[in-house]
Structures are given as C-alpha cells and as structure tokens.
Amino acid sequence: MPNNNSVIGVVGLGAMGMGSALAMLEAGLSVIGCDISVSARDLFMSKGGRSVASPAELAAECDIVVLLVVNAEQVESVLFGADGVAAKLAPGSLVMQCATVAPSYARALGIRLAESGLLMLDSPVSGGTVKARAGQLSVMSSGGSDAYAKGENVLDAMSATVYRLGDSAGAGSSVKLVNQHLAGIHIAAAAEAMALGMHMGIDASTLYEVITHSAGNSWMFENRVPHIIKGDYTPLSAVDIFVKDLNIVHQTGRELSLAMPVAASALQQFTAASGIGLGREDDSAVIKVYQRLSGIELPEAKAAQDKGTAE
Numbered sequence: 102m103p104n105n106n107s108v109i110g111v112v113g114l115g116a117m118g119m120g121s122a123l124a125m126l127e128a129g130l131s132v133i134g135c136d137i138s139v140s141a142r143d144l145f146m147s148k149g150g151r152s153v154a155s156p157a158e159l160a161a162e163c164d165i166v167v168l169l170v171v172n173a174e175q176v177e178s179v180l181f182g183a184d185g186v187a188a189k190l191a192p193g194s195l196v197m198q199c200a201t202v203a204p205s206y207a208r209a210l211g212i213r214l215a216e217s218g219l220l221m222l223d224s225p226v227s228g229g230t231v232k233a234r235a236g237q238l239s240v241m242s243s244g245g246s247d248a249y250a251k252g253e254n255v256l257d258a259m260s261a262t263v264y265r266l267g268d269s270a271g272a273g274s275s276v277k278l279v280n281q282h283l284a285g286i287h288i289a290a291a292a293e294a295m296a297l298g299m300h301m302g303i304d305a306s307t308l309y310e311v312i313t314h315s316a317g318n319s320w321m322f323e324n325r326v327p328h329i330i331k332g333d334y335t336p337l338s339a340v341d342i343f344v345k346d347l348n349i350v351h352q353t354g355r356e357l358s359l360a361m362p363v364a365a366s367a368l369q370q371f372t373a374a375s376g377i378g379l380g381r382e383d384d385s386a387v388i389k390v391y392q393r394l395s396g397i398e399l400p401e402a403k404a405a406q407d408k409g410t411a412e
Contacts, residue, residue, distance in 0.1 A: 107130075107131070107163075107164050107165050107251070107254065107255075108131045108132075108133065108162050108163045108164060108165070109125060109130055109131065109132045109133070109163060109165045109166075109167060109255055110132075110133050110134075110135060110156075110159035110162070110163035110165070110166045110167065110186075111125070111132060111133070111134050111135065111167045111169060112135045112136075112156055112159070112166060112167065112168050112169065112170060112179050113135075113136060113168065113169040113170040113171075113175075114134045114135070114136035114138065114141040114142065114144070114145055114152070115136075115141070115169070115171075116230040116233070116337070117169050117226070117229075117230060117233045118134075118136070118169035118170075118233075119134075119141065119144065119145065119233075119234075120230055120231075120232075120233030120234035120235075121167070121169060121226075121233045121234075121236070121238070121259045122134050122145060122150060122169075123145075123148055123150070123234060124233070124234060124235065124236030124258055124259055125236075125255065125258040125259060126148065126149055126150055127236070127258075128236065128254070128257070128258035130254060130255065130258055132150055132151070133150070133151045133152065133153060133159060133162060133163060134146075134150050134151070134152040134153075135152065135153050135154070135155070135156055135158070135159055136152070136154075137154065139154075142154065155184040156179045156180075156182075156184050156185060156186045157184040157185065157186060157189060159186055160186045160189030160190050161189070163186075163190070163194070164190070164191060164193070164194045164195065164251075165194065165195045165197065165251065165252060165255060166179075166186055166190065166194070166195070166196050166197070167197045167199060167255060167259075168180075168196065168197065168198050168199055168200060169199050169200070169226075170200050171200060171342075171345075172200060172201075172202065172345055173200070173202040173203065173206050175200070176198060176200055176202060176210070180196065180210075180214075187213075187214065187217055187219065188217070190217075190219055192217075192218035192219070193218065193219075193220065193251075194219055194220065195219070195220040195221070195222065195248055195251045195252050196214055196219055196220065196221045196222070197221075197222045197224050197252055197255065198210060198221060198222070198223055198224060198225075198270075199224050199225055199226050199240075200225065201225050201274070201277055201278070201281055201345075201346050201349065202225075202274055202349070203274070203278075203349050203352055203353055204271045204272075204274040204275040204278060204353060205271075205353070205356060206274075207223045207270045207271045207273070207274035208269070208270050208271035210223075210270060211223065211244075211269060211270025211271065212270075220244070220245065220247060220248040220251060221244055221248060221270050222242055222243070222244040222248045222249065222252050222270075222273075223242060223243045223244060223269075223270035223271060223272065223273035223274050224240050224241070224242040224243075224244070224252075224256075224273055225240075225241050225273055225274055225277035226238045226239065226240050226241075226259070226260070227239045227241070227277065227280055228261075229337065229338070230337060232261070233259070236258055236259055236260065236261075237260070237261040238259055238260045238261065239260065239261065239262045239263075239264070240256060240259070240260045240262070240263045240264065240273075241264050241266060241273045241274075241276040241277045241280070242256075242263055242264060242265060242266060242273045243265070243266045243267035243268065243269060243270060243271065243272035243273040244267075244268065244269065244270060244273075245268055245269070246268070249265070264276070278346075278349060278350060278353060281343075281346040281347070281349070281350065282347070282350045282361070282364050284321060284343075284346075285343045285346060285347045285350075285364065285367045285368070285371065286363055286364060286367045287319045287320070287321035287322065288321050288325055288343065288367075288384050288385065288387060289366070289367035289370045289371065289387055290319075290322075290367075291319065291321055291322040291325055291326055291385075292325075292329070292370070292385065292387045292388035292390075292391065293370075293388075293391065294312070294317070294322070295308065295309075295326060295329055295388060296388055296391035296392075296395065296397055299397050299398070299399075300395060300397050305326075305329065305330050305400055306330055309326050309327070309330060312326075325383075325384070325385040326385070328383050328385040329385050329388055329399065329400065330400055331400065332399065332400045332401025333383075333401075334379075334382040334383040334385065334386045334401075335383060336381060336382055336383045336384075337383055338383065338384050339380065339381050339382065339383065339384060340371055340374045340375050340379050340380050340381070340382055340383070340384050340386055340387060341375055341380040341381065342384065343367075343368075343371045343384055343387075344368070344371045344372055344375050344380070347364055347367060347368035347371060348368065350364050350368075351364065351365065351368065370387050370390055371384070371387055373390045374386060374387045374389060374390050377389070377390070377393060
C-alpha cells in the first residue's frame with residue numbers, strides 16, 4: 102500500500118519540475134521543492150508549497166525524493182555531492198530518478214543506492230510542460246515492487262500513464278532513450294522538410310496544413326512546425342537538450358557496438374545549431390541551420406523585414 106504520510110522532495114523546479122510539484126500539491130501530497138534559483142523557490146511558495154535551497158535540507162524531512170533535473174551530472178551532485186541527500190536519507194527512503202540519463206548510469210545508480218539502503222525507481226518522464234502541470238505525464242519506469250508501492254501516490258499525482266518495464270533500474274531509461282532517439286530525429290527531419298518546402302517556394306502554413314493531413318506527418322512535425330511558422334523560438338524544450346540526449350544515444354550505441362547513422366545526422370544538426378548560438382532556443386530552431394546554409398527566409402525574418410518596411 103502507498104504511504105499516505107510520505108513527504109516528497111522535488112529537486113529541480115524548472116518547467117517540468119515546477120509543474121509536477123504543483124500537480125502533487127493539488128493531489129493533496131506534502132511537497133517540499135528544492136532549486137538553486139531563488140525565483141523558482143519563491144514561485145513555488147507563492148503557490149502554497151514549501152521550499153529549500155539545497156538537497157541536504159530535504160533529507161531530514163523527506164522519505165521520497167523526486168529528481169527532475171537536467172542530466173546525470175546534476176543527479177550525481179544532488180545525490181552524492183557536498184550537499185547530497187543519499188548519505189542523509191533514512192534507510193528505506195525512495196529516490197525517483199526522472200532525468201534522461203544513460204541506461205548504464207541508471208543501472209549503476211540503482212546498485213549504489215541499494216548499497217545505502219535506499220529504494221530507486223528509474224522513472225524518466227515524457228509529455229512536456231503542459232502535461233507536467235496537469236499531472237498527465239507518461240512515466241517509463243522500472244524498479245522493485247517495494248519501490249513502486251512507496252511511490253504509488255507520487256506516480257498517480259504526476260502521470261496519466263505509468264509503464265512498468267522491469268524490476269530493476271535501467272529498463273526505464275532504456276525506453277526513454279529510444280523515445281529521445283526518435284524525437285530528436287523527427288524534429289531534425291521536420292526542420293529539414295520545412296526548409297526543403299520553403300526553398301521551393303511553398304508557403305510554410307500551406308505546407309503545414311498539407312503534411313499534417315498526409316502520411317508524412319509525425320507528432321513532432323505537428324507540434325514543432327507551428328513554432329517555426331510563428332517565428333517563436335521560446336524554449337519549451339531547448340536545442341541543447343537534444344545535443345545532450347542524442348549524445349547519450351551515441352554513448353549507448355558505442356557500448357552496444359550498434360551504429361546509428363540517422364541519429365548521428367540529427368545530432369550533427371543540433372550540434373551545429375548550438376554552435377551558432379541557438380542552444381537555449383526552442384529545439385525547432387534547428388531549422389536556422391538550414392537558413393544559414395541556404396539562405397531560406399524564415400517567417401520570423403520575414404515578419405521583421407515587413408516591420409522595417411512599414412516603419
């Protein structure tokens with residue numbers, strides 16, 4: 102049975118973490134947020150939550166810690182750094198690791214935490230900021246039955262679907278990596294396809310309308326191309342996220358001696374976008390690589406030109 106008296110520490114109050122933490126609060130759970138950003142902590146408190154500045158402060162009060170951070174380096178710091186929680190949590194506490202990390206790292210992490218008497222759910226998430234806030238994420242998870250039992254209320258509060266993929270850490274991160282492999286390729290392909298169409302003189306909105314009703318459509322094409330049409334590259338998921346995630350794909354491929362040339366091509370496009378200063382823009386900004394290479398006029402550039410003419 103889930104523990105209704107658990108106190109949950111959510112580490113990482115960014116777009117995904119803030120949304121999930123607020124969804125847990127609204128589900129009636131006791132939640133403490135943690136982030137290095139003062140403004141993020143203040144925002145969470147303004148919504149009725151409690152917050153602390155360092156992970157170490159969570160350990161005295163929490164028996165479930167949810168890591169919604171960016172990468173394995175941040176996971177390592179939160180758990181085992183100078184202010185890490187792993188050495189301070191009570192035995193039997195649960196760590197829910199939700200970042201996209203290499204499956205080999207997740208497997209090793211599960212072993213390390215078990216040696217400290219801690220439970221782990223390898224539980225990366227998908228769905229974006231809107232679904233995080235609504236408590237409607239998909240969770241690709243693996244872990245022991247005792248970890249699932251302890252984390253049941255948290256999973257119910259943050260997700261619409263929980264995929265149970267195995268009884269030990271690593272399987273959840275493996276499936277998430279497959280998802281990121283496809284997501285990165287589809288975004289890069291959507292950008293290239295739009296660049297091709299616009300280079301041939303096809304109106305971007307017309308192209309979007311036709312493709313979203315044709316066999317070439319994908320979820321990423323349908324979701325990301327409107328950002329291009331609007332010229333709005335406000336980061337919902339940034340270019341640098343896919344530089345990170347597709348590099349993890351290649352790290353894992355090397356471990357498995359598995360060549361992935363399509364993913365390699367997508368990685369090069371995201372790396373090029375980051376290299377020209379677009380790393381913090383929305384991942385759809387990868388189309389600007391094609392703008393640099395071929396001189397296509399993107400909707401954003403056209404809007405700025407029209408404005409200048411009007412003035």
